[in-house]
Amino acid sequence: MDAVGLVEIVDLLVPASDGMPAASEVEATGKWLDRVLVADPTLRAPIDRLAICRTWGDLERFEATEPATFARATFAVVSAYYLHPRVRKLMGYPGQGPSPILAGEGEHYLDDALLAPVIERGRAYVATPDA
Amino acid sequence: MPDVADVLVVGAGASGSVVAKRLAAAGIGVVCLEQGGWIAADSFPGEQREWDVLQGSRWAMNPNVRQMPSDYPINTAASDINPLMFNAVGGGTIHYAAAWPRLKPSDFRVRSLDGVGDDWPISYEDLAPYYDRVDRDFGVSGRDGDPSFPASTRYPLPALPIMPLGRRAAEGMNRLGWHWWPHPNAIASEPYGRLAACARRGVCMTGCREGAKASTDITHWPDAIRDGARLVTGARVRRITVDARGRASGADYVDRDGNEHHQAARMVVMACNGIGTARLLLLSEIANSSGLVGKRLMMHPSVGVVGVYDEDLEGWKGPAGSPLVSYAFYETDAGRGFVRGAKWDAYPIAGLSSYQTFLGGLPLADRMGPGLHATMRRVFGRSFVWTAQTDDLPDEANTVTIDLALVDGDGIPAPRVRYRISDASHRNMAFQVARMREAHEASGAIETHLWEWIPDVGWHTLGTARCGNDPATSVVDPFGRSHDVPNLFVVDGSVFVTGSSMNPTCTIAAFALRAADHIVDTARDRAPRS
């Protein structure tokens, strides 16, 4: 794989903008991509295919001709990028961590009689015809 | 291990577990052969940073992708939908979302009511007491009083919170006058038996490390084993054997070291799901005088619409059992151009990279490159998906057969699936997509995106050994007993007569428990001891 080429093309896919770092600033083609490829080695071939792109036009052609492979390649790229702790923090994403249910939380979301119209409309099923 | 088991259960998934536990409690000698093993909770990938990658590889729902040693390959070249399953102690309950709806009364009578498919030989009322029992055995969290069902007994646990996304969804549904209700889930909202309280990690479909989701390795097997059931793991059954009188006599199986064994039994219960049971019955050339084994496969074509909102909905938080359900478009309305309907669920969207999978409708420069970050800021955590799981009606051309070339790791011929989505299902999905967009708009969505999941929606494999009263038109009787082989039962999703639009495990478990009660009541009279 042409590493320099990959870094450049991945930075085209994930550039620095809107307060977010470019992929290359957070090692998205380095150790985080390695982790992604360990987690799913079948993503290597799409990444290798991505690495031969040079321009945005190449990317558009890649997607137009091989949409499934392109989708896998971009999935690998964004997955690697979003593994970085700084990126997650900037996105406000804590990961799929625990968030225990608080006492009374179930009722909290329903407390202003949210279900009342459903209940008022009454029975909403077709009964067994021969029962 | 007993030389001759009273009852041999093949498959330790949802239905096999229910039967094994019930029979063992009644003092019946049970041996269960399961091709998979026990999955340790700490091996589930939910806490790993790259969880969303792992759920598409080693922990994929699709066994053809996952390729664990316990999996068998399935030829899906002629199928519009990929069958999904997990092969281990607990079976599909290891991976399921644990959405736990009952079928509706009309689901059992679609021929009488709608002139399509067939009526079931049992009714909602026949299953109702078993629904109540499995709700307790699986520790279901739900809210009583949904007017979409006949009055039922109380759920053992309070419903899971509908969360900000559920509230937003509900407000829109109320504006439109459409039904919704907090969804019952086999996920413990509070500690219950061996189940811990749900910690809402949202990774339920790759296994619950918390032990809050009712998978039968937790809810059933410890009791079954305590009561004497013998569970043999890594035991892949290649054939059900029959004696000279045509009665089931046990099963040939191969262990993980490649050694061949035979387990003799007085009765055999098939619980390998809609693919695995059909495969084994066909390989064994039994129970098929109707010619219907492997036919009428149903898999619930499904589609989603994502709504993006202008507020943080914490849209990644679990559980990824369903917080909210709607049956607004479930029953038949003749004016729609198709009969039956769909079940809707409002689901969170876990992880970050999964967002790319539904943004495909945007130009490339809006979802990657210059537009990536702005788009992700707009959609991440601020979205949820309405899904429509459509009713699936039987078609004898949708089949499980034996592949002539493909074999599993033990050289046993693999199943081949042929499944085509019907025109009616396509019309049904198009109708539901339009309504789901309206629902999001009524909830104030700032944009909507179609989420096309097909082909990876085959969570439910149903119908390939249907039950019925007539041996000419069904494989098993209303209790799951083979019309041809009197000491052979089928208790898994194969027995479904029609698909309904419901996630089926609640009904599979209820049917299996009813079958097990019947075996307890009759087995000793029926099965001769040799």
Ligand SMILES: Cc1cc2nc3c(=O)[nH]c(=O)nc-3n(C[C@H](O)[C@H](O)[C@H](O)COP(=O)(O)OP(=O)(O)OC[C@H]3O[C@@H](n4cnc5c(N)ncnc54)[C@H](O)[C@@H]3O)c2cc1C
């Ligand atoms: C990702 C996912 C999400 C789901 N979500 C839901 C949901 O929210 N709600 C719901 O109701 N349902 C859901 N389901 C479906 C649910 O898992 C199934 O309905 C249920 O597990 C089926 O039960 P069963 O007993 O028919 O078969 P299974 O649970 O599939 O069990 C079959 C068992 O048989 C074993 N077996 C098969 N062949 C052999 C053989 N030859 N020898 C030995 N053992 C064998 C298998 O290893 C397996 O353990 C989901 C499924 C998946 C995959």
Ligand code: SF4
């Ligand atoms: S959300 Fe609840 S049920 Fe799902 S994996 Fe987490 S703890 Fe388990």
